[in-house]
Amino acid sequence: MAIAERDATGRTGAAGASGADRRAGRKGRGTRLTRLRRDWVLLALMAPGVAYFLVFHYGALAGNVIAFKDYVPFDGLWASQWVGLDNFQKMFGDPDFWSAVLNTVWIALLQLVFFFPVPIALAMLLHSLTRDSVRKFVQSVAYLPHFLSWVIVVAVFQQVLGETGLLNNVLGDAHLHTVDVIGNPGAFKPLVIAEVIWKDCGWGTIIFLAALTQVDEQQYEAAAIDGAGPWRRFWHITLPSVRPIIVLLLIMRLGDILSVGFEQMLLQRASVGPDAAEVIDTFVYYKGLVGGDYGYAAAAGLFKGVVGAALVFAANKVAHRLGEQGVYR
Amino acid sequence: MSSAAQGLRRTGSARRQPARPAWRERPKPATQAAKAVALAAVVLLVTVPFLIIVSTSFASNAEVVANGGWVLWPQHPTLNAYRELFDxxxxxxxxxxxxxxxxxxxxxxxxxxxxxxxxxxxxxxxxxxxxxxxxxxxxxxxxxxxxxxxxxxxxxxxxxxxxxxxxxxxxxxxxxxxxxxxxxxxxxxxxxxxxxxxxxxxxxxxxxxxxxxxxxxxxxxxxxxxxxxxxxxxxxxxxxxxxxxxxxxxxxxxxxxxxxxxxxxxxxxxxxxxxxxxxxxxxxxxxxxxxxxxxxxxxxxxxxxxxxxx
Structure with missing residues (x-):
């Protein structure tokens, strides 16, 4: 994260070192009471936001106790019976759950292999363009799909690849074999990857482009004068400049391996069935909100949360071992 | 637009001219062509679906049915669909x-x-x-x-x-x-x-x-x-x-x-x-x-x- 680091600390660092002392009105830490009295405006400004996090995050987080209960809506959260680890036992013995876990990890890995490198490649392509106008135009077009909802993206793909869609019309007119993509469980995973690429590969270039433009142009010039060809310049200058970001994003992906595009899956699960499209999040949704088995669904959700947090933690450790910045220190 | 460009190349803007710098090799035609194809593909993949969706929404019922569900460019543009929606x-x-x-x-x-x-x-x-x-x-x-x-x-x-x-x-x-x-x-x-x-x-x-x-x-x-x-x-x-x-x-x-x-x-x-x-x-x-x-x-x-x- 050297780039972002430089950006953020370059600005804040100066203010931080000397600023705290220089603040005439805020010198010294004082007692709790004086600090409280001094900061009451700031505390009032924070209050609504803090209340939001306490109620809708920590309040909801506390609601996870139902994972250890046999939740009966009529009895309510507190009166429902404690059942210990029954929900988790049931979950670990449930083939549907494991099928959802497998789908989730499988799709996440496919994304890692087929989606992850695309923004990097596109960013390098865009960066290599010498004409600004072309680059800006392509950027504008490529960023756009990121801002469309998954509903629109899935609808667009249906219109293009569906049974009566654009592609099959063209193929039919040319007397070629039509393709069966939408609603075909066998084609579902490639379809999902294609959708993610379409929606986010342009947007994903932003962070890499920012890193690439931070590279001092003189490095390239010096290397070229020393006889390094385009390939060697790429390998020794371009690639190292984006490496910290690649590591950071890989870590974040790893931590997110158990949550692949909930909305995307939910929108299409009905058309291909759970065998192809059930992921952990949709499992939670169907078991809990559709099936009414709240305690069981909450157990699956909690499992996902705990394992996900542990994965982020572990990945961050690994990054530090490798000498990278990671997500946090 | 211009401010975006400035932001993008904070460090390079003064030094980098739009033209190719002298130390860079003259690009091979094949490379240039491959780049052009890739960029055109990106642009078309995003814009064409939208063109079709917008066109179809302005087309008449008969035309859409005759064409098998979509049109690339409506022959007789109509606002009927929108009139229905906003009714x-x-x-x-x-x-x-x-x-x-x-x-x-x-x-x-x-x-x-x-x-x-x-x-x-x-x-x-x-x-x-x-x-x-x-x-x-x-x-x-x-x-x-x-x-x-x-x-x-x-x-x-x-x-x-x-x-x-x-x-x-x-x-x-x-x-x-x-x-x-x-x-x-x-x-x-x-x-x-x-x-x-x-x-x-x-x-x-x-x-x-x-x-x-x-x-x-x-x-x-x-x-x-x-x-x-x-x-x-x-x-x-x-x-x-x-x-x-x-x-x-x-x-x-x-x-x-x-x-x-x-x-x-x-x-x-x-x-x-x-x-x-x-x-x-x-x-x-x-x-x-x-x-x-x-x-x-x-x-x-x-x-x-x-x-x-x-």
Missing amino acids: GGIVTHALWVSAGVTVIGTAASLACTIGLAYALSRRDVFGGKPILLLILFTFLFPPGMIPGFLLIKGLHLLNSYGSLVAPVLVNVFNLVVLRGFFQSVPEELYEAARLDGAGEWLILRRIVLPLSKAALAVVGLFYAVSYWNAWFYASIYLDSDHWPLQQVLRTYVVGGSQLADSAAGDASAVAAPQTIQMAVLVVATVPILLVYPFLQKYFTKGVLTGAVKS
Whole structure:
């Protein structure tokens, strides 16, 4: 994260070192009471936001106790019976759950292999363009799909690849074999990857482009004068400049391996069935909100949360071992 | 546009001319051709589907049927599909819901995020550190869908538009972006203001906010886009009388149910369902296309990339 680091600390660092002392009105830490009295405006400004996090995050987080209960809506959260680890036992013995876990990890890995490198490649392509106008135009077009909802993206793909869609019309007119993509469980995973690429590969270039433009142009010039060809310049200058970001994003992906595009899956699960499209999040949704088995669904959700947090933690450790910045220190 | 470019090449703008620098090899024609093909593919893959959707929404029923479900360019453009939609049926209502939730939600989110970001950007604010940690932790460990649902139910927010705003009021990423920006306001300005006797509230309003217009625009637009695009909470918290546009789109276009006669106004026999579906799609997309140029202006200003670390 050297780039972002430089950006953020370059600005804040100066203010931080000397600023705290220089603040005439805020010198010294004082007692709790004086600090409280001094900061009451700031505390009032924070209050609504803090209340939001306490109620809708920590309040909801506390609601996870139902994972250890046999939740009966009529009895309510507190009166429902404690059942210990029954929900988790049931979950670990449930083939549907494991099928959802497998789908989730499988799709996440496919994304890692087929989606992850695309923004990097596109960013390098865009960066290599010498004409600004072309680059800006392509950027504008490529960023756009990121801002469309998954509903629109899935609808667009249906219109293009569906049974009566654009592609099959063209193929039919040319007397070629039509393709069966939408609603075909066998084609579902490639379809999902294609959708993610379409929606986010342009947007994903932003962070890499920012890193690439931070590279001092003189490095390239010096290397070229020393006889390094385009390939060697790429390998020794371009690639190292984006490496910290690649590591950071890989870590974040790893931590997110158990949550692949909930909305995307939910929108299409009905058309291909759970065998192809059930992921952990949709499992939670169907078991809990559709099936009414709240305690069981909450157990699956909690499992996902705990394992996900542990994965982020572990990945961050690994990054530090490798000498990278990671997500946090 | 030009400001975006400046931001993008903060370091290189002075040195790099639009032309190829002298030390770079003359590109091979084959490489150039491959690049051109790749770029054209990116542009076409994004634009062509939209062209077809917009065209189809303006086409007549007969033409769409004759062409097998879509047209590339309508022979006799008609507004029939849109007339149906805006005739006071479910789509008209959903449009109002979406607009209202987007406007009110964005205002509420911005207000709360600004308050938090400003207070947390001050170095030694009372309780600042623990509160920041408390907030960042929620990023690592989200509460989960089922507890969230039971909470909304317990707070009696089911079937109220508040259920679309309250659970997503403050976004941690937006908060971090804004806080980073506020921190970059030069300390001298605070000092001068305080010597003039200004309090925190006045400093925020008169100095920090005016200096942070770019960041506020980005964060505000991010909120607006996410409120406009949201449908999942609507699908679990609201009944169909309260649905916003995206949820209507989801049900009638992605879900495959046809808009009922009564739903699309009336007499939807006049226009083919396909044209109406495409019109809904267009209506749901247009606001994004309208704000997009403004968003685009700020993307690369370093506002986002500078604050990615959290």
